[in-house]
Amino acid sequence: xxxxxxxxxxxxxxxxxxxxxxxxxxxxxxEGRLTDIEKHLVEQHLADCDLCFGALQALEQEGxxxxxxxxxxxxxxxxxxxxxxxHVHKVAQYTKKEKTKESLLVxxxxxxxLVIGIASVYVLRGHLRNQPPPPPRTLVSAQPAAKDxxxxxxxxxxxxxxxxxxxxxxxxxxxxxxxxxxxxPAAKPAATTANxxxxxxxxxxxxxxxxxxxxxKAAALKAQQKKHAADSIRxxxxxxxxxxxxxxxxxxxxxxxxxxxxxxxxxxxxxxxPAPQPKKEAPPAAEPINSDEYLYKAAMVYQQQGNLGEAxxxxxxxxxxxxxxxxxxxxxxLAICYRSKGQMGKARRLxxxxxxxxxxxxxxxxxxxxxx
Amino acid sequence: xxxxxxxLSDKELISRARKQDREAEGVLxxxxxxxxxxxxxxxxxxxxxxxxNIVLPTxxxxxxxxxxxxxxxxxxxxxxxxxxxxxxxxxxxxxxYPSRDGRDLLHIENKVExxxxxxxxxxxxxxxxxxxxxxxxxxxxxxxxxxxxDNKSFADLTAAMGLTREKLxxxxxxxxxxxxxxxxxxxxx
Numbered sequence: 001x002x003x004x005x006x007x008x009x010x011x012x013x014x015x016x017x018x019x020x021x022x023x024x025x026x027x028x029x030x031e032g033r034l035t036d037i038e039k040h041l042v043e044q045h046l047a048d049c050d051l052c053f054g055a056l057q058a059l060e061q062e063g064x065x066x067x068x069x070x071x072x073x074x075x076x077x078x079x080x081x082x083x084x085x086x087h088v089h090k091v092a093q094y095t096k097k098e099k100t101k102e103s104l105l106v107x108x109x110x111x112x113x114l115v116i117g118i119a120s121v122y123v124l125r126g127h128l129r130n131q132p133p134p135p136p137r138t139l140v141s142a143q144p145a146a147k148d149x150x151x152x153x154x155x156x157x158x159x160x161x162x163x164x165x166x167x168x169x170x171x172x173x174x175x176x177x178x179x180x181x182x183x184x185p186a187a188k189p190a191a192t193t194a195n196x197x198x199x200x201x202x203x204x205x206x207x208x209x210x211x212x213x214x215x216x217k218a219a220a221l222k223a224q225q226k227k228h229a230a231d232s233i234r235x236x237x238x239x240x241x242x243x244x245x246x247x248x249x250x251x252x253x254x255x256x257x258x259x260x261x262x263x264x265x266x267x268x269x270x271x272x273x274p275a276p277q278p279k280k281e282a283p284p285a286a287e288p289i290n291s292d293e294y295l296y297k298a299a300m301v302y303q304q305q306g307n308l309g310e311a312x313x314x315x316x317x318x319x320x321x322x323x324x325x326x327x328x329x330x331x332x333x334l335a336i337c338y339r340s341k342g343q344m345g346k347a348r349r350l351x352x353x354x355x356x357x358x359x360x361x362x363x364x365x366x367x368x369x370x371x372x
Numbered sequence: 373x374x375x376x377x378x379x380l381s382d383k384e385l386i387s388r389a390r391k392q393d394r395e396a397e398g399v400l401x402x403x404x405x406x407x408x409x410x411x412x413x414x415x416x417x418x419x420x421x422x423x424x425n426i427v428l429p430t431x432x433x434x435x436x437x438x439x440x441x442x443x444x445x446x447x448x449x450x451x452x453x454x455x456x457x458x459x460x461x462x463x464x465x466x467x468x469y470p471s472r473d474g475r476d477l478l479h480i481e482n483k484v485e486x487x488x489x490x491x492x493x494x495x496x497x498x499x500x501x502x503x504x505x506x507x508x509x510x511x512x513x514x515x516x517x518x519x520x521x522d523n524k525s526f527a528d529l530t531a532a533m534g535l536t537r538e539k540l541x542x543x544x545x546x547x548x549x550x551x552x553x554x555x556x557x558x559x560x561x
Contacts, residue, residue, distance in 0.1 A: 008495070008498040008499070009498055010520070010521045011498055011501045011502060011505065011520070011521065012484050012487075012494065012497060012498055012501065013520050013521075014501070014516065014548060014551065015477070015480045015481050015483075015484045015501075015552070016481070016484055017484075017485060020403075020407060020447075021407070022406075023406040026406065026407075026410065036523075036525075039525060040523050040525065043519075043525055044519075044520070046526075046541065047519070047541055047544045047545055047548070048545065049448050050448070050452055051404075051448040051451060051452040052407060054410075054452065055406075055407045055411050056410075057538075058410050058411055058414050059410050059413070061413075061414065062413040062414065062417070066413060066416075067406070067409060067413060070409045070412075070413075070424055071405060071406040071409045071410075073424075073425075073428075074405045074409055074428050074432075075402055075406075077429060078398050078401050078402050078405060078432070079402070081398075082394050082395065082397065082398030082401075089394060
Protein backbone atom coordinates (compact mmCIF):
# COMPACT_ATOMS: atom_id res chain seq x y z
CA UNK A 1 0.00 0.00 0.00
CA UNK A 2 2.72 2.42 1.02
CA UNK A 3 4.86 1.57 -2.05
CA UNK A 4 1.96 2.24 -4.38
CA UNK A 5 1.11 5.54 -2.73
CA UNK A 6 3.21 7.85 -4.90
CA UNK A 7 1.82 6.15 -7.99
CA UNK A 8 -1.64 6.51 -6.59
CA UNK A 9 -1.15 10.13 -5.70
CA UNK A 10 0.07 10.88 -9.20
CA UNK A 11 -3.33 10.18 -10.63
CA UNK A 12 -4.66 13.27 -8.83
CA UNK A 13 -2.59 15.35 -11.25
CA UNK A 14 -5.17 14.58 -13.92
CA UNK A 15 -7.61 16.86 -12.17
CA UNK A 16 -5.29 19.42 -10.63
CA UNK A 17 -6.15 22.97 -11.66
CA UNK A 18 -3.39 24.80 -13.46
CA UNK A 19 -3.42 28.48 -14.27
CA UNK A 20 -3.55 29.70 -17.82
CA UNK A 21 -0.31 30.44 -19.63
CA UNK A 22 1.22 33.78 -18.82
CA UNK A 23 2.16 36.43 -21.35
CA UNK A 24 5.73 35.25 -21.86
CA UNK A 25 5.07 31.54 -21.30
CA UNK A 26 3.32 31.30 -24.64
CA UNK A 27 6.23 32.35 -26.88
CA UNK A 28 8.65 30.44 -24.73
CA UNK A 29 6.65 27.27 -25.12
CA UNK A 30 6.53 27.85 -28.86
CA GLU A 31 10.26 28.26 -28.99
CA GLY A 32 10.84 25.28 -26.69
CA ARG A 33 12.57 27.35 -24.04
CA LEU A 34 10.82 25.73 -21.04
CA THR A 35 12.10 23.21 -18.49
CA ASP A 36 10.70 19.69 -18.66
CA ILE A 37 8.50 20.11 -15.61
CA GLU A 38 7.20 23.45 -16.76
CA LYS A 39 6.60 22.12 -20.23
CA HIS A 40 4.72 19.16 -18.81
CA LEU A 41 2.51 21.43 -16.70
CA VAL A 42 1.79 23.69 -19.68
CA GLU A 43 0.89 20.70 -21.80
CA GLN A 44 -1.40 19.36 -19.08
CA HIS A 45 -3.14 22.70 -19.03
CA LEU A 46 -3.26 22.92 -22.80
CA ALA A 47 -5.06 19.57 -22.88
CA ASP A 48 -7.91 21.15 -20.86
CA CYS A 49 -7.91 24.83 -21.77
CA ASP A 50 -9.44 25.76 -25.11
CA LEU A 51 -8.45 29.38 -24.67
CA CYS A 52 -4.75 28.71 -24.25
CA PHE A 53 -4.65 26.09 -26.98
CA GLY A 54 -6.51 28.45 -29.33
CA ALA A 55 -4.07 31.21 -28.49
CA LEU A 56 -1.13 28.92 -29.10
CA GLN A 57 -2.47 27.87 -32.48
CA ALA A 58 -3.22 31.48 -33.43
CA LEU A 59 0.26 32.57 -32.45
CA GLU A 60 1.84 29.81 -34.41
CA GLN A 61 -0.10 30.98 -37.46
CA GLU A 62 0.08 34.77 -37.10
CA GLY A 63 3.50 35.39 -35.64
CA UNK A 64 4.79 36.95 -32.48
CA UNK A 65 5.20 40.61 -33.40
CA UNK A 66 1.61 41.72 -33.59
CA UNK A 67 0.87 39.72 -30.47
CA UNK A 68 3.46 41.54 -28.38
CA UNK A 69 2.45 44.93 -29.79
CA UNK A 70 -1.27 44.51 -29.27
CA UNK A 71 -0.87 42.92 -25.85
CA UNK A 72 1.25 45.83 -24.67
CA UNK A 73 -1.34 48.31 -25.98
CA UNK A 74 -4.23 46.49 -24.44
CA UNK A 75 -2.56 46.20 -21.06
CA UNK A 76 -1.75 49.90 -21.13
CA UNK A 77 -5.33 50.62 -22.07
CA UNK A 78 -6.57 48.55 -19.14
CA UNK A 79 -4.19 50.26 -16.77
CA UNK A 80 -5.17 53.70 -18.02
CA UNK A 81 -8.88 53.09 -17.97
CA UNK A 82 -9.09 51.30 -14.68
CA UNK A 83 -6.55 52.74 -12.30
CA UNK A 84 -7.36 56.43 -12.66
CA UNK A 85 -11.00 55.60 -12.47
CA UNK A 86 -10.47 53.71 -9.27
CA HIS A 87 -8.44 56.60 -7.87
CA VAL A 88 -11.08 59.12 -8.87
CA HIS A 89 -13.68 56.81 -7.45
CA LYS A 90 -11.88 56.66 -4.13
CA VAL A 91 -11.54 60.43 -3.94
CA ALA A 92 -15.20 60.87 -4.82
CA GLN A 93 -16.18 58.34 -2.20
CA TYR A 94 -14.09 60.08 0.42
CA THR A 95 -15.47 63.52 -0.36
CA LYS A 96 -18.98 62.13 -0.41
CA LYS A 97 -18.47 60.56 2.99
CA GLU A 98 -17.12 63.81 4.38
CA LYS A 99 -20.00 65.77 2.92
CA THR A 100 -22.60 63.44 4.36
CA LYS A 101 -20.84 63.63 7.71
CA GLU A 102 -20.94 67.41 7.63
CA SER A 103 -24.55 67.58 6.51
CA LEU A 104 -25.53 65.07 9.17
CA LEU A 105 -23.83 67.21 11.79
CA VAL A 106 -25.65 70.29 10.52
CA UNK A 107 -28.95 68.45 10.59
CA UNK A 108 -28.21 67.16 14.05
CA UNK A 109 -27.55 70.60 15.47
CA UNK A 110 -30.56 72.06 13.69
CA UNK A 111 -32.78 69.40 15.13
CA UNK A 112 -31.15 69.76 18.53
CA UNK A 113 -31.76 73.51 18.59
CA LEU A 114 -35.31 73.07 17.37
CA VAL A 115 -36.00 70.52 20.07
CA ILE A 116 -34.46 72.74 22.71
CA GLY A 117 -36.49 75.72 21.49
CA ILE A 118 -39.74 73.80 21.45
CA ALA A 119 -39.02 72.31 24.83
CA SER A 120 -38.25 75.69 26.34
CA VAL A 121 -41.42 77.20 24.90
CA TYR A 122 -43.38 74.27 26.25
CA VAL A 123 -41.83 74.59 29.68
CA LEU A 124 -42.37 78.34 29.69
CA ARG A 125 -46.00 77.92 28.75
CA GLY A 126 -46.46 75.32 31.43
CA HIS A 127 -44.84 77.69 33.91
CA LEU A 128 -47.11 80.55 32.86
CA ARG A 129 -50.13 78.29 32.97
CA ASN A 130 -49.30 77.34 36.52
CA GLN A 131 -48.57 80.89 37.64
CA PRO A 132 -51.95 82.61 37.18
CA PRO A 133 -53.70 80.82 40.06
CA PRO A 134 -51.59 82.52 42.78
CA PRO A 135 -52.60 86.11 41.91
CA PRO A 136 -56.35 85.39 42.14
CA ARG A 137 -55.74 83.61 45.42
CA THR A 138 -53.94 86.57 46.82
CA LEU A 139 -56.64 88.84 45.54
CA VAL A 140 -59.41 86.72 46.98
CA SER A 141 -57.66 86.43 50.27
CA ALA A 142 -56.79 90.11 50.29
CA GLN A 143 -60.31 91.31 49.72
CA PRO A 144 -61.93 89.59 52.66
CA ALA A 145 -58.96 90.49 54.78
CA ALA A 146 -59.39 94.09 53.77
CA LYS A 147 -63.06 93.93 54.61
CA ASP A 148 -62.38 92.31 57.92
CA UNK A 149 -59.75 94.78 58.80
CA UNK A 150 -61.82 97.63 57.53
CA UNK A 151 -65.05 96.99 59.41
CA UNK A 152 -64.32 95.36 62.73
CA UNK A 153 -61.54 97.55 64.04
CA UNK A 154 -63.47 100.69 63.37
CA UNK A 155 -66.37 99.32 65.37
CA UNK A 156 -64.54 97.44 68.05
CA UNK A 157 -61.78 99.81 68.89
CA UNK A 158 -63.74 102.97 68.83
CA UNK A 159 -67.12 101.85 69.99
CA UNK A 160 -66.49 99.32 72.67
CA UNK A 161 -66.54 101.68 75.59
CA UNK A 162 -69.63 103.48 74.39
CA UNK A 163 -71.62 100.37 73.67
CA UNK A 164 -70.71 98.55 76.84
CA UNK A 165 -71.71 101.46 78.96
CA UNK A 166 -75.09 101.83 77.37
CA UNK A 167 -76.29 98.36 76.39
CA UNK A 168 -75.01 95.44 78.40
CA UNK A 169 -78.04 95.38 80.69
CA UNK A 170 -80.94 95.63 78.25
CA UNK A 171 -79.61 93.21 75.58
CA UNK A 172 -79.89 89.88 77.36
CA UNK A 173 -83.15 90.71 79.06
CA UNK A 174 -85.68 92.12 76.58
CA UNK A 175 -84.75 92.91 73.08
CA UNK A 176 -88.06 94.44 72.26
CA UNK A 177 -88.05 96.59 75.37
CA UNK A 178 -84.57 97.85 74.71
CA UNK A 179 -85.13 98.70 71.09
CA UNK A 180 -87.52 101.60 71.34
CA UNK A 181 -85.16 103.33 73.67
CA UNK A 182 -82.16 102.93 71.43
CA UNK A 183 -83.81 103.38 68.08
CA UNK A 184 -84.70 106.98 68.49
CA PRO A 185 -81.22 108.12 69.48
CA ALA A 186 -79.66 106.04 66.71
CA ALA A 187 -81.95 107.32 64.03
CA LYS A 188 -81.50 110.90 64.94
CA PRO A 189 -77.74 111.10 64.66
CA ALA A 190 -77.89 109.17 61.41
CA ALA A 191 -80.31 111.66 59.98
CA THR A 192 -78.72 114.81 61.21
CA THR A 193 -75.03 114.02 61.06
CA ALA A 194 -73.56 111.02 59.34
CA ASN A 195 -71.29 109.89 62.14
CA UNK A 196 -70.09 106.33 61.47
CA UNK A 197 -67.30 105.70 63.95
CA UNK A 198 -69.31 106.54 67.03
CA UNK A 199 -72.08 104.00 66.54
CA UNK A 200 -70.55 101.87 63.85
CA UNK A 201 -70.46 98.21 64.84
CA UNK A 202 -71.35 97.56 68.40
CA UNK A 203 -72.89 94.22 67.50
CA UNK A 204 -69.75 92.05 67.87
CA UNK A 205 -68.77 93.43 71.26
CA UNK A 206 -72.29 93.08 72.59
CA UNK A 207 -72.66 89.32 72.36
CA UNK A 208 -69.15 88.85 73.67
CA UNK A 209 -69.95 91.03 76.61
CA UNK A 210 -73.22 89.22 77.19
CA UNK A 211 -73.51 86.50 79.81
CA UNK A 212 -75.09 83.66 77.86
CA UNK A 213 -72.61 82.51 75.27
CA UNK A 214 -75.07 80.33 73.39
CA UNK A 215 -77.53 83.11 72.97
CA UNK A 216 -74.80 85.47 72.05
CA LYS A 217 -73.44 83.14 69.41
CA ALA A 218 -76.81 82.57 67.83
CA ALA A 219 -77.61 86.20 67.94
CA ALA A 220 -74.23 87.14 66.56
CA LEU A 221 -74.56 84.72 63.67
CA LYS A 222 -78.03 85.89 62.77
CA ALA A 223 -77.15 89.46 63.33
CA GLN A 224 -74.03 89.31 61.18
CA GLN A 225 -75.96 87.69 58.38
CA LYS A 226 -78.64 90.31 58.47
CA LYS A 227 -76.43 93.24 59.29
CA HIS A 228 -74.93 93.78 55.90
CA ALA A 229 -78.23 93.64 54.12
CA ALA A 230 -80.82 94.82 56.54
CA ASP A 231 -79.17 97.08 59.05
CA SER A 232 -77.68 99.53 56.69
CA ILE A 233 -80.91 99.54 54.78
CA ARG A 234 -82.86 100.59 57.76
CA UNK A 235 -80.78 103.66 58.07
CA UNK A 236 -81.25 104.22 54.40
CA UNK A 237 -84.93 103.92 54.93
CA UNK A 238 -84.78 106.43 57.67
CA UNK A 239 -82.83 108.81 55.50
CA UNK A 240 -85.15 108.35 52.61
CA UNK A 241 -88.16 108.91 54.73
CA UNK A 242 -86.67 112.03 56.06
CA UNK A 243 -85.96 113.20 52.56
CA UNK A 244 -89.50 112.35 51.58
CA UNK A 245 -90.85 114.08 54.57
CA UNK A 246 -88.74 117.14 53.89
CA UNK A 247 -90.07 117.30 50.36
CA UNK A 248 -93.54 116.80 51.57
CA UNK A 249 -93.08 119.47 54.15
CA UNK A 250 -91.96 121.86 51.52
CA UNK A 251 -94.74 120.96 49.18
CA UNK A 252 -97.52 120.67 51.64
CA UNK A 253 -96.92 122.73 54.65
CA UNK A 254 -99.83 121.54 56.77
CA UNK A 255 -100.32 118.08 55.43
CA UNK A 256 -96.82 117.06 56.32
CA UNK A 257 -97.69 116.83 60.00
CA UNK A 258 -100.42 114.29 59.33
CA UNK A 259 -98.41 112.19 56.92
CA UNK A 260 -95.21 112.05 58.84
CA UNK A 261 -96.41 109.80 61.58
CA UNK A 262 -97.71 107.28 59.05
CA UNK A 263 -94.46 106.31 57.35
CA UNK A 264 -92.45 106.54 60.53
CA UNK A 265 -94.29 103.95 62.54
CA UNK A 266 -93.97 101.39 59.76
CA UNK A 267 -90.22 101.30 59.63
CA UNK A 268 -89.99 101.48 63.36
CA UNK A 269 -92.20 98.47 63.85
CA UNK A 270 -90.30 96.49 61.34
CA UNK A 271 -86.97 97.56 62.63
CA UNK A 272 -87.88 96.60 66.12
CA UNK A 273 -87.39 92.87 65.53
CA PRO A 274 -83.76 92.82 64.42
CA ALA A 275 -83.34 96.18 66.02
CA PRO A 276 -80.63 96.23 68.64
CA GLN A 277 -77.70 95.48 66.35
CA PRO A 278 -78.80 97.15 63.12
CA LYS A 279 -79.38 100.57 64.58
CA LYS A 280 -75.87 100.98 65.71
CA GLU A 281 -74.59 100.13 62.23
CA ALA A 282 -76.76 102.62 60.41
CA PRO A 283 -74.13 105.36 60.15
CA PRO A 284 -71.45 103.37 58.20
CA ALA A 285 -73.97 102.49 55.50
CA ALA A 286 -74.97 106.09 55.23
CA GLU A 287 -71.66 107.05 53.75
CA PRO A 288 -72.53 106.32 50.11
CA ILE A 289 -75.73 108.23 49.64
CA ASN A 290 -77.95 107.12 46.84
CA SER A 291 -81.70 107.31 46.98
CA ASP A 292 -82.16 104.38 44.65
CA GLU A 293 -79.95 102.26 46.79
CA TYR A 294 -81.82 103.18 49.95
CA LEU A 295 -85.14 102.52 48.36
CA TYR A 296 -83.95 99.22 47.07
CA LYS A 297 -82.54 98.17 50.40
CA ALA A 298 -85.70 99.17 52.18
CA ALA A 299 -87.71 97.12 49.76
CA MET A 300 -85.35 94.23 50.39
CA VAL A 301 -86.02 94.49 54.07
CA TYR A 302 -89.75 94.38 53.52
CA GLN A 303 -89.32 91.41 51.28
CA GLN A 304 -87.22 89.59 53.86
CA GLN A 305 -89.75 90.28 56.54
CA GLY A 306 -92.48 88.81 54.40
CA ASN A 307 -94.24 92.08 53.76
CA LEU A 308 -94.45 91.48 50.05
CA GLY A 309 -97.07 94.07 49.29
CA GLU A 310 -94.97 96.85 50.74
CA ALA A 311 -91.84 95.52 49.04
CA UNK A 312 -93.61 95.31 45.67
CA UNK A 313 -94.72 98.88 46.04
CA UNK A 314 -91.22 100.11 46.61
CA UNK A 315 -89.73 97.96 43.92
CA UNK A 316 -92.28 99.31 41.47
CA UNK A 317 -91.36 102.81 42.41
CA UNK A 318 -87.66 102.12 41.84
CA UNK A 319 -88.32 100.37 38.55
CA UNK A 320 -90.50 103.22 37.36
CA UNK A 321 -88.36 106.16 38.48
CA UNK A 322 -84.73 105.11 38.28
CA UNK A 323 -82.70 103.61 35.52
CA UNK A 324 -79.67 101.35 35.18
CA UNK A 325 -78.57 98.88 37.79
CA UNK A 326 -81.24 99.54 40.39
CA UNK A 327 -84.09 99.46 37.92
CA UNK A 328 -82.97 96.08 36.77
CA UNK A 329 -82.42 94.78 40.28
CA UNK A 330 -85.80 96.12 41.35
CA UNK A 331 -87.54 94.48 38.41
CA UNK A 332 -85.82 91.23 39.23
CA UNK A 333 -86.82 91.41 42.89
CA LEU A 334 -90.34 92.36 41.85
CA ALA A 335 -90.50 89.24 39.77
CA ILE A 336 -89.27 87.18 42.72
CA CYS A 337 -91.89 88.77 44.96
CA TYR A 338 -94.65 87.94 42.49
CA ARG A 339 -93.34 84.45 42.18
CA SER A 340 -93.38 83.93 45.92
CA LYS A 341 -96.89 85.38 45.98
CA GLY A 342 -97.88 82.82 43.36
CA GLN A 343 -98.55 85.29 40.55
CA MET A 344 -96.55 83.37 38.01
CA GLY A 345 -97.75 85.27 34.92
CA LYS A 346 -96.55 88.60 36.28
CA ALA A 347 -93.35 87.04 37.52
CA ARG A 348 -92.61 85.58 34.08
CA ARG A 349 -93.31 88.86 32.37
CA LEU A 350 -90.95 90.69 34.71
CA UNK A 351 -88.21 88.10 34.32
CA UNK A 352 -88.48 88.50 30.60
CA UNK A 353 -88.22 92.23 31.05
CA UNK A 354 -85.03 91.73 33.05
CA UNK A 355 -83.65 89.54 30.27
CA UNK A 356 -84.57 92.21 27.78
CA UNK A 357 -82.61 94.77 29.82
CA UNK A 358 -79.58 92.59 29.12
CA UNK A 359 -77.83 93.49 32.39
CA UNK A 360 -75.80 91.51 34.87
CA UNK A 361 -78.93 89.74 36.17
CA UNK A 362 -79.85 88.40 32.77
CA UNK A 363 -78.49 84.95 33.50
CA UNK A 364 -80.20 84.76 36.86
CA UNK A 365 -83.48 85.82 35.32
CA UNK A 366 -83.10 83.27 32.58
CA UNK A 367 -82.43 80.56 35.13
CA UNK A 368 -85.42 81.59 37.21
CA UNK A 369 -87.60 81.66 34.12
CA UNK A 370 -86.36 78.22 33.10
CA UNK A 371 -87.02 76.75 36.51
CA UNK A 372 -90.58 78.14 36.71
CA UNK B 373 -2.45 46.98 -3.61
CA UNK B 374 -1.99 46.05 -7.21
CA UNK B 375 0.73 43.57 -6.28
CA UNK B 376 -1.49 41.90 -3.73
CA UNK B 377 -4.35 41.62 -6.21
CA UNK B 378 -2.16 39.90 -8.82
CA UNK B 379 -1.57 37.08 -6.35
CA LEU B 380 -5.28 36.42 -5.89
CA SER B 381 -7.10 33.62 -7.69
CA ASP B 382 -9.55 34.25 -10.51
CA LYS B 383 -12.45 33.38 -8.28
CA GLU B 384 -11.48 35.98 -5.69
CA LEU B 385 -10.90 38.64 -8.31
CA ILE B 386 -14.28 37.97 -9.89
CA SER B 387 -16.05 38.24 -6.56
CA ARG B 388 -14.24 41.51 -5.85
CA ALA B 389 -15.04 42.88 -9.30
CA ARG B 390 -18.70 42.17 -8.58
CA LYS B 391 -18.43 44.45 -5.54
CA GLN B 392 -17.54 47.41 -7.75
CA ASP B 393 -13.79 46.91 -7.22
CA ARG B 394 -12.53 48.30 -10.50
CA GLU B 395 -8.97 47.52 -9.62
CA ALA B 396 -9.66 43.80 -9.20
CA GLU B 397 -11.49 43.84 -12.50
CA GLY B 398 -8.46 45.47 -14.10
CA VAL B 399 -6.11 42.84 -12.70
CA LEU B 400 -8.37 40.08 -14.00
CA UNK B 401 -8.51 41.62 -17.47
CA UNK B 402 -4.78 42.17 -17.42
CA UNK B 403 -4.21 38.52 -16.57
CA UNK B 404 -6.07 37.32 -19.65
CA UNK B 405 -5.38 40.22 -22.01
CA UNK B 406 -2.53 38.47 -23.89
CA UNK B 407 -4.65 35.37 -24.48
CA UNK B 408 -7.52 37.56 -25.64
CA UNK B 409 -5.19 39.31 -28.07
CA UNK B 410 -3.77 35.98 -29.27
CA UNK B 411 -7.14 34.37 -30.03
CA UNK B 412 -8.38 37.59 -31.62
CA UNK B 413 -5.41 37.80 -34.01
CA UNK B 414 -6.87 35.39 -36.65
CA UNK B 415 -10.13 37.47 -36.77
CA UNK B 416 -8.20 40.69 -37.33
CA UNK B 417 -6.80 39.37 -40.60
CA UNK B 418 -10.15 38.17 -41.91
CA UNK B 419 -12.38 39.82 -44.50
CA UNK B 420 -13.74 43.02 -42.81
CA UNK B 421 -10.37 43.55 -41.15
CA UNK B 422 -11.63 45.21 -37.97
CA UNK B 423 -9.53 47.79 -36.18
CA UNK B 424 -7.89 46.22 -33.11
CA ASN B 425 -8.15 49.61 -31.35
CA ILE B 426 -11.93 49.30 -31.52
CA VAL B 427 -12.41 45.56 -31.26
CA LEU B 428 -10.35 44.91 -28.15
CA PRO B 429 -11.83 47.70 -25.99
CA THR B 430 -15.31 46.64 -27.09
CA UNK B 431 -14.51 43.09 -26.08
CA UNK B 432 -13.29 44.34 -22.72
CA UNK B 433 -16.52 46.25 -22.23
CA UNK B 434 -18.54 43.13 -22.99
CA UNK B 435 -16.48 41.13 -20.56
CA UNK B 436 -16.86 43.79 -17.92
CA UNK B 437 -20.62 43.91 -18.39
CA UNK B 438 -21.07 40.15 -18.24
CA UNK B 439 -18.71 39.87 -15.28
CA UNK B 440 -21.28 41.58 -13.10
CA UNK B 441 -24.23 39.46 -14.09
CA UNK B 442 -23.01 36.01 -15.01
CA UNK B 443 -21.99 33.03 -12.95
CA UNK B 444 -18.40 32.30 -13.90
CA UNK B 445 -16.81 28.98 -12.91
CA UNK B 446 -13.73 29.25 -15.09
CA UNK B 447 -12.44 32.57 -16.34
CA UNK B 448 -10.74 31.08 -19.43
CA UNK B 449 -13.92 29.37 -20.66
CA UNK B 450 -15.91 32.52 -20.05
CA UNK B 451 -13.50 34.74 -21.99
CA UNK B 452 -13.40 32.34 -24.90
CA UNK B 453 -17.21 32.18 -24.97
CA UNK B 454 -17.57 35.95 -24.98
CA UNK B 455 -14.90 36.39 -27.63
CA UNK B 456 -16.41 33.76 -29.93
CA UNK B 457 -19.88 35.13 -29.37
CA UNK B 458 -18.68 38.62 -30.28
CA UNK B 459 -17.07 37.56 -33.57
CA UNK B 460 -19.70 35.06 -34.65
CA UNK B 461 -22.69 37.26 -33.87
CA UNK B 462 -21.73 40.75 -32.72
CA UNK B 463 -25.32 41.91 -32.20
CA UNK B 464 -26.35 39.04 -29.97
CA UNK B 465 -25.10 38.63 -26.44
CA UNK B 466 -25.32 34.95 -25.61
CA UNK B 467 -24.98 34.21 -21.91
CA UNK B 468 -22.37 31.70 -20.88
CA TYR B 469 -23.34 28.38 -19.31
CA PRO B 470 -20.82 25.66 -18.52
CA SER B 471 -21.63 22.28 -20.06
CA ARG B 472 -22.51 19.17 -18.08
CA ASP B 473 -19.09 17.67 -18.74
CA GLY B 474 -17.46 20.91 -17.75
CA ARG B 475 -19.33 20.85 -14.45
CA ASP B 476 -18.22 17.28 -13.73
CA LEU B 477 -14.62 18.25 -14.34
CA LEU B 478 -15.04 21.32 -12.21
CA HIS B 479 -16.51 19.27 -9.39
CA ILE B 480 -13.59 16.83 -9.31
CA GLU B 481 -11.04 19.63 -9.60
CA ASN B 482 -12.64 21.33 -6.63
CA LYS B 483 -12.53 18.11 -4.65
CA VAL B 484 -8.82 17.63 -5.38
CA GLU B 485 -8.13 21.22 -4.46
CA UNK B 486 -10.13 20.88 -1.26
CA UNK B 487 -8.31 17.69 -0.23
CA UNK B 488 -5.11 19.75 -0.31
CA UNK B 489 -2.66 18.22 2.13
CA UNK B 490 -5.21 16.04 3.89
CA UNK B 491 -3.68 12.55 3.43
CA UNK B 492 -6.87 10.62 4.16
CA UNK B 493 -8.92 12.62 1.68
CA UNK B 494 -6.23 12.40 -0.94
CA UNK B 495 -5.92 8.63 -0.47
CA UNK B 496 -9.65 8.20 -0.75
CA UNK B 497 -9.78 10.29 -3.89
CA UNK B 498 -6.81 8.47 -5.42
CA UNK B 499 -8.35 5.05 -4.77
CA UNK B 500 -11.65 6.03 -6.30
CA UNK B 501 -9.97 7.61 -9.32
CA UNK B 502 -7.92 4.46 -9.76
CA UNK B 503 -11.08 2.40 -9.70
CA UNK B 504 -12.64 4.67 -12.32
CA UNK B 505 -9.48 4.45 -14.39
CA UNK B 506 -9.59 0.64 -14.31
CA UNK B 507 -13.05 0.67 -15.84
CA UNK B 508 -11.95 2.73 -18.85
CA UNK B 509 -11.09 1.26 -22.21
CA UNK B 510 -7.49 0.12 -22.65
CA UNK B 511 -6.66 2.86 -25.21
CA UNK B 512 -7.91 5.68 -23.05
CA UNK B 513 -6.32 4.23 -19.94
CA UNK B 514 -2.97 3.92 -21.70
CA UNK B 515 -3.17 7.44 -23.03
CA UNK B 516 -3.92 8.94 -19.65
CA UNK B 517 -1.32 6.82 -17.89
CA UNK B 518 1.37 7.81 -20.38
CA UNK B 519 0.55 11.49 -20.46
CA UNK B 520 -0.21 12.22 -16.82
CA UNK B 521 1.65 9.57 -14.85
CA ASP B 522 4.63 8.85 -17.07
CA ASN B 523 5.02 12.57 -17.86
CA LYS B 524 5.33 12.07 -21.60
CA SER B 525 5.12 15.24 -23.69
CA PHE B 526 2.91 15.95 -26.69
CA ALA B 527 5.86 15.50 -28.96
CA ASP B 528 6.69 12.04 -27.55
CA LEU B 529 3.13 10.83 -27.83
CA THR B 530 2.49 12.18 -31.32
CA ALA B 531 5.67 10.54 -32.47
CA ALA B 532 4.73 7.24 -30.83
CA MET B 533 1.09 7.20 -31.91
CA GLY B 534 1.40 8.88 -35.27
CA LEU B 535 -1.22 11.53 -34.57
CA THR B 536 -1.27 15.29 -34.96
CA ARG B 537 -1.00 17.40 -31.84
CA GLU B 538 -4.60 18.60 -32.18
CA LYS B 539 -5.93 15.11 -32.51
CA LEU B 540 -3.87 13.89 -29.57
CA UNK B 541 -5.19 16.78 -27.49
CA UNK B 542 -8.76 15.98 -28.45
CA UNK B 543 -8.27 12.34 -27.47
CA UNK B 544 -6.72 13.34 -24.17
CA UNK B 545 -9.55 15.72 -23.47
CA UNK B 546 -12.16 13.11 -24.33
CA UNK B 547 -10.42 10.51 -22.18
CA UNK B 548 -10.31 12.90 -19.25
CA UNK B 549 -14.01 13.65 -19.68
CA UNK B 550 -14.79 9.94 -19.67
CA UNK B 551 -12.73 9.45 -16.51
CA UNK B 552 -14.62 12.28 -14.82
CA UNK B 553 -17.94 10.78 -15.85
CA UNK B 554 -16.95 7.35 -14.56
CA UNK B 555 -15.81 8.83 -11.31
CA UNK B 556 -19.01 10.80 -10.83
CA UNK B 557 -21.21 7.79 -11.69
CA UNK B 558 -19.36 5.33 -9.47
CA UNK B 559 -22.19 5.36 -6.95
CA UNK B 560 -24.60 3.93 -9.55
CA UNK B 561 -22.44 0.97 -10.57
